[in-house]
Amino acid sequence: MNFFLKYGLYIGRWQLSTPILYVVIWALTGLINAIWITIIANFIGALIFFWVDKFIFRKARAKNPLWEMKENVKCADCDHVGTGYRIVEWNGYSRANDENPQFRCEACRAKKLLEVEKVAVKPNKVNGRDAGRWESKGAANERK
16 A cells, blocks of 8 residues: 555544544533543544554565575575575565574575465464464464
8 A cells, every 4th residue: 555545544534533532522521521531532432443543554565575695604405605595574474583594595595485485475364364464384284
């Protein structure tokens, strides 16, 4: 979602909060103190607009992988020593917290990229609904 569309949705979301605040303040005026009316109205708005904000500010999936490069490392596949590459994150594939990262040479990194492309695009489902987490097919199989 581009910046101006996201910004426009956010401004519209703020405008939609006005009728909610008005109705709560109108209904409770004279019954309780104004500060409590405001707190209750904002709480009701937060319950509703949390979900709207979650939609507006959802994380876009990267079109290109995030790579980490290191000099003078041994390739995990062919044992060549030189510049090593590893995919840190991409479309749900994440090795950001990997304790033993595996780096690959220029030739082997292309093979690894193709391998990750095949497994890193399945949403994790909970009760048939997207749970908002992504994982590789391999990670799902490892848990079984």
